Amino acid sequence: xxxxxxxxxxxxxxxxxxxxxxxxxxxxxxxxxxxxxxxxxxxxxxxxxxxxxxxxxxxxxxxxxxxxxxxxxxxxxxxxxxxxxxxxxxxxxxxxxxxxxxxxxxxxxxxxxxxxxxxxxxxxxxxxxxxxxxxxxxxxxxxxxxxxxxxxxxxxxxxxxxxxxxxxxxxxxxxxxxxxxxxxxxxxxxxxxxxxxxxxxxxxxxxxxxxxxxxxxxxxxxxxxxxxxxxxxxxxxxxxxxxxxxxxxxxxxxxxxxxxxxxxxxxxxxxxxxxxxxxxxxxxxxxxxxxxxxxxxxxxxxxxxxxxxxxxxxxxxxxxxxxxxxxxxxxxxxxxxxxxxxxxxxxxxxxxxxxxxxxxxxxxxxxxxxxxxxxxxxxxxxxxxxxxxxxxxxxxxxxxxxxxxxxxxxxxxxxxxxxxxxxxxxxxxxxxxxxxxxxxxxxxxxxxxxxxxxxxxxxxxxxxxxxxxxxxxxxxxxxxxxxxxxxxxxxxxxxxxxxxxxxxxxxxxxxxxxxxxxxxxxxxxxxxxxxxxxxxxxxxxxxxxxxxxxxxxxxxxxxxxxxxxxxxxxxxxxxxxxxxxxxxxxxxxxxxxxxxxxxxxxxxxxxxxxxxxxxxxxxxxxxxxxxxxxxxxxxxxxxxxxxxxxxxxxxxxxxxxxxxxxxxxxxxxxxxxxxxxxxxxxxxxxxxxxxxxxxxxxxxxxxxxxxxxxxxxxxxxxxxxxxxxxxxxxxxxxxxxxxxxxxxxxxxxxxxxxxxxxxxxxxxxxxxxxxxxxxxxxxxxxxxxxxxxxxxxxxxxxxxxxxxxxxxxxxxxxxxxxxxxxxxxxxxxxxx
RNA sequence: GGGAGCGUGCCGGAAUUGGUAGACGGACUCGACUCAAAAUCGAGCGCCUUCGGGCAUGUGGGUUCGAGUCCCACCGCUCCCACCA
Numbered sequence: 001x002x003x004x005x006x007x008x009x010x011x012x013x014x015x016x017x018x019x020x021x022x023x024x025x026x027x028x029x030x031x032x033x034x035x036x037x038x039x040x041x042x043x044x045x046x047x048x049x050x051x052x053x054x055x056x057x058x059x060x061x062x063x064x065x066x067x068x069x070x071x072x073x074x075x076x077x078x079x080x081x082x083x084x085x086x087x088x089x090x091x092x093x094x095x096x097x098x099x100x101x102x103x104x105x106x107x108x109x110x111x112x113x114x115x116x117x118x119x120x121x122x123x124x125x126x127x128x129x130x131x132x133x134x135x136x137x138x139x140x141x142x143x144x145x146x147x148x149x150x151x152x153x154x155x156x157x158x159x160x161x162x163x164x165x166x167x168x169x170x171x172x173x174x175x176x177x178x179x180x181x182x183x184x185x186x187x188x189x190x191x192x193x194x195x196x197x198x199x200x201x202x203x204x205x206x207x208x209x210x211x212x213x214x215x216x217x218x219x220x221x222x223x224x225x226x227x228x229x230x231x232x233x234x235x236x237x238x239x240x241x242x243x244x245x246x247x248x249x250x251x252x253x254x255x256x257x258x259x260x261x262x263x264x265x266x267x268x269x270x271x272x273x274x275x276x277x278x279x280x281x282x283x284x285x286x287x288x289x290x291x292x293x294x295x296x297x298x299x300x301x302x303x304x305x306x307x308x309x310x311x312x313x314x315x316x317x318x319x320x321x322x323x324x325x326x327x328x329x330x331x332x333x334x335x336x337x338x339x340x341x342x343x344x345x346x347x348x349x350x351x352x353x354x355x356x357x358x359x360x361x362x363x364x365x366x367x368x369x370x371x372x373x374x375x376x377x378x379x380x381x382x383x384x385x386x387x388x389x390x391x392x393x394x395x396x397x398x399x400x401x402x403x404x405x406x407x408x409x410x411x412x413x414x415x416x417x418x419x420x421x422x423x424x425x426x427x428x429x430x431x432x433x434x435x436x437x438x439x440x441x442x443x444x445x446x447x448x449x450x451x452x453x454x455x456x457x458x459x460x461x462x463x464x465x466x467x468x469x470x471x472x473x474x475x476x477x478x479x480x481x482x483x484x485x486x487x488x489x490x491x492x493x494x495x496x497x498x499x500x501x502x503x504x505x506x507x508x509x510x511x512x513x514x515x516x517x518x519x520x521x522x523x524x525x526x527x528x529x530x531x532x533x534x535x536x537x538x539x540x541x542x543x544x545x546x547x548x549x550x551x552x553x554x555x556x557x558x559x560x561x562x563x564x565x566x567x568x569x570x571x572x573x574x575x576x577x578x579x580x581x582x583x584x585x586x587x588x589x590x591x592x593x594x595x596x597x598x599x600x601x602x603x604x605x606x607x608x609x610x611x612x613x614x615x616x617x618x619x620x621x622x623x624x625x626x627x628x629x630x631x632x633x634x635x636x637x638x639x640x641x642x643x644x645x646x647x648x649x650x651x652x653x654x655x656x657x658x659x660x661x662x663x664x665x666x667x668x669x670x671x672x673x674x675x676x677x678x679x680x681x682x683x684x685x686x687x688x689x690x691x692x693x694x695x696x697x698x699x700x701x702x703x704x705x706x707x708x709x710x711x712x713x714x715x716x717x718x719x720x721x722x723x724x725x726x727x728x729x730x731x732x733x734x735x736x737x738x739x740x741x742x743x744x745x746x747x748x749x750x751x752x753x754x755x756x757x758x759x760x761x762x763x764x765x766x767x768x769x770x771x772x773x774x775x776x777x778x779x780x781x782x783x784x785x786x787x788x789x790x791x792x793x794x795x796x797x798x799x800x801x802x803x804x805x806x807x808x809x810x811x812x813x814x815x816x817x818x819x820x821x822x823x824x825x826x827x828x829x830x831x832x
Numbered sequence: 833g834g835g836a837g838c839g840u841g842c843c844g845g846a847a848u849u850g851g852u853a854g855a856c857g858g859a860c861u862c863g864a865c866u867c868a869a870a871a872u873c874g875a876g877c878g879c880c881u882u883c884g885g886g887c888a889u890g891u892g893g894g895u896u897c898g899a900g901u902c903c904c905a906c907c908g909c910u911c912c913c914a915c916c917a
Contacts (some may be wrong), residue, residue: 746856
C-alpha cells in the first residue's frame with residue numbers, strides 16, 4: 001500500500017467511486033426541449049441478495065455503452081432498479097419466518113453495495129423497486145387502464161397448476177417438458193377463474209413491428225415471430241346430422257390451414273374438452289367417452305403433447321356432413337387435438353396430414369387422397385401422409401387446381417355458400433396474469449355480489465399488501481386467508497364485498513419499469529408524458545437471452561397499449577437489444593455417480609479425480625450455479641484484482657453475445673496488462689512527461705508539427721502516431737458496430753504494447769498526446785485506473801483548458817484521425 | 833418435424849467484409865535476473881521440411897487472378913419452437 005509505483009486497485013477504486021458520487025458525475029442531466037438523450041439500460045435484477053457473474057457481465061457491458069456515450073458528449077440516462085416481487089421472498093418467509101418485505105430490502109441493500117464496487121456509472125437517484133408501494137400503485141393504476149380499455153378480463157380456464165408452489169403458471173412459465181420453470185414440478189391442470197390480459201388483440205401489431213426492430217438480433221425477432229405464430233387458413237363448418245340424415249341444427253367449426261384438402265376429410269376430431277362433446281355423445285358411447293376425457297384430463301401437458309406418443313381417441317357416436325361433398329363422417333375425440341388452439345376441432349385428412357394419418361391407421365379410418373404431385377398423373381402416396389403442395393383430384397369442380405389456387409377457391413366457395421370463411425389464427429394466447437401468491441402486486445379489484453368485479457377507484461390506490469400475514473406454505477394464498485383484509489365495502493354500492501386475493505404475475509411489474517425511470521418520483525402519474533417521451537425508446541437494452549420471448553414481448557405489448565391510451569408516443573420500447581451470453585465456470589463431474597465435485601476438492605486440475613473414489617472426472621464449462629460448485633464470486637475477484645481487471649477481463653474474454661468461459665489464469669493476465677499500463681505512465685513521469693507537454697497547449701502541438709514537417713517526422717514519432725490512429729479507428733468501429741468489446745480491448749492492449757518502446761524516443765508533445773489518448777480510450781473499460789492515471793499525469797492541475805475534474809469530461813476521439821480534436825486543441829494524430 | 837446460428841492452433845477468440853490466416857490474451861517451452869521462488873523482462877509457440885519451401889480455417893465440389901469469407905452437397909455441434917391442425 002505504501003509503494004506509490006505499484007498498481008494497487010484496492011487503494012484507488014473506492015476513492016474514485018466516492019469522488020464520482022460526490023461530484024454527481026452520473027446524475028442524469030436535464031434535457032433541453034427536443035434534445036436527444038441516450039438511454040442505456042440493463043435488465044433489472046431480482047434481488048436474491050447475491051450478485052453473480054451474469055449480473056456483472058450484464059451491467060459492465062451497459063456501463064461501457066453509457067460511458068462511451070458520455071465521452072462523446074451525449075446526455076445519458078443509466079438507471080438501475082429491482083424486480084423485487086416473486087417467490088423466493090415468500091419461500092424465505094415460509095421457511096425462516098422472515099418478513100418478505102424486510103428480507104427483500106436487506107437483499108437490495110446488500111446487492112447495491114456489491115454493485116457499487118464495480119464502478120458502474122449508474123444514477124441511483126432513479127432507483128425503483130417493484131415491491132415498494134410508490135411503484136406498485138402505478139402497476140395497479142396501469143392494470144386499471146387495461147381494464148378500462150377492455151383489455152383485462154376474467155374467465156374460467158384450465159390452467160397450469162404447480163403442485164409444489166401451489167400456484168397457477170402462465171403457458172410461458174411451463175418449459176418444454178411440462179415442468180414449472182421455477183420449481184421444476186410436473187404441471188397439473190385445474191379450472192379456476194383467472195385474470196387475463198388480451199395480448200392477442202395486439203398479436204398482429206406485435207408481429208408487424210418486429211420488422212422495424214433492426215437493432216435486435218435476428219434470432220430474437222424470429223423467436224418472437226414463432227411465438228406469436230400467425231397462420232392463415234379457413235374456418236369451416238360441418239353440420240351435425242342425425243342417424244336418418246337430417247340436420248340436428250348443431251355445427252362443428254374446424255380451423256384448417258389446408259382448406260384445399262377438404263374433399264379428403266374422412267372424420268372430424270374434437271378436443272376432449274370441447275363444449276359440444278357432452279351433448280353430442282351418444283348413449284352407447286357415453287361411458288367410453290367419459291373414461292377417455294377423464295384419462296386425458298389427468299395427463300400432464302407433456303404426456304399429452306409429446307409427438308412420439310401414439311394418438312388415442314374414441315368415437316362419440318355422432319356424425320357430420322362434409323360441406324364440400326355431402327359425405328357423412330364420424331366425430332371422434334382425441335388427445336392430439338388441443339382445446340385452446342383454433343376452434344378446438346379439426347377435420348381429419350389422413351392422406352395429407354401426418355398426425356391424421358397416424359390416427360386413421362390406428363383406428364382404421366378411411367384414407368382418401370385428394371392431392372397428387374404436380375406434373376404427375378400417378379399417386380405419390382405411400383404409407384405416410386403426402387403433405388407437399390400439388391394438384392387436386394377427387395375434388396369435384398376443383399380438380400386440377402394447384403394447392404395454392406384451391407385454398408383460395410375453396411375458401412371463397414365456402415364463404416359464398418355459407419359454410420366457412422377465411423381465418424387468421426395466432427398461436428399466441430392471452431396472458432394469464434393471476435397468481436395465487438402473497439408477495440406480488442395485488443390486483444386492484446373488489447368483488448361485489450350486486451355490482452360484479454369493480455375496479456378500485458384510482459384515488460384509493462395503492463391497494464397495499466398487508467404486512468401482518470401468516471405464512472404456512474399450504475393451500476390458498478395468505479391473502480385469501482386474511483379476512484380482515486379481504487372484507488371491504490363495495491366502491492359502487494357500499495355493500496359488503498370482497499377483495500380480489502390474486503396478485504399479478506411479476507412480468508406485469510417488469511413490463512413498464514423502463515418507463516418509470518424517466519420520471520421515478522412522480523406521484524400524480526406513473527410518469528409524465530414529457531419525461532417519458534424525452535427518454536424513450538431505450539437506445540440500448542442489455543440482458544440475457546432467456547428473456548427473448550416473455551419479458552420483451554410483454555414490454556412491447558405494454559408500450560403499444562399505453563401509446564394507444566395516449567400516455568406516451570413511441571410504439572416500441574427498445575431500439576437496440578444486446579443479448580449477452582452466459583458466464584460459465586469450470587465444472588467437475590464424476591461420470592459414474594453423476595455427482596458434481598467442488599474445485600476445492602480437486603487436487604490436480606490437469607488430472608482431476610474424485611476425492612473419495614479416485615475415479616477420473618469429466619471437466620467442462622457450464623453455466624455457473626450453486627449445485628454444480630462452478631460459480632465464481634465477483635466479490636472475491638474484485639478483492640483480489642480490483643473492479644477494473646474484472647471489467648476488462650469480462651469484456652475481453654468473449655464477444656458480448658457469446659458464452660464466456662471464466663478462467664482464473666486469464667484474469668491474472670488481464671491484471672498484468674493493467675499493471676503494464678501503470679508502469680508505462682510511471683516511466684513517462686520519470687522522464688518528466690506530463691499532459692501539459694501536449695494537450696496543455698495547442699500552440700505547442702502546432703509548433704512541434706511544423707518543426708518536424710508534417711510528412712517528414714522522425715520514425716518514432718510517425719510510428720507512434722500511426723499506432724494511436726489505428727487503435728482509435730479500430731476501437732471506434734468495434735464500439736459503433738456490434739459492440740465488439742473483446743476486440744476493442746485487444747486494440748487497446750496492442751496500442752499500449754506498441755507505445756511502450758516508442759515513448760522514450762519521440763517528441764514530448766507527441767508522447768504526451770499519445771498517453772492522453774490511451775488514458776481516454778481506457779476510461780470506459782477501466783474507469784478507476786484511467787482516472788488515477790489522468791491525475792498522475794497532471795490532467796487535473798496542468799492548466800488544461802478544460803479544467804477537467806474528471807477524465808469523463810474528456811471527449812472521446814472520433815474514428816477519423818482528423819477529428820481528434822479536444823475542443824480547440826488538435827491532437828497529434830492527424831496524419832496517416 | 834419447423835426455425836435460427838456455428839465449425840479457424842492446446843484454449844478463449846482475431847482477420848480492414850473477397851486480398852500476407854492465426855491479431856490480442858491464456859496455457860506451454862527456453863533464456864535473463866535471483867541462493868531460490870514469485871513477480872518482471874526477452875525469445876519461441878498450426879503441421880511438414882532436404883531450410884529452397886510445401887501443406888493448412890469440419891469434408892467434398894464450384895465461382896474467382898485470388899476464398900476462412902461467396903455458391904452447392906455432406907458431416908458435426910448449439911439454441912429456440914414443436915401433435916398449433
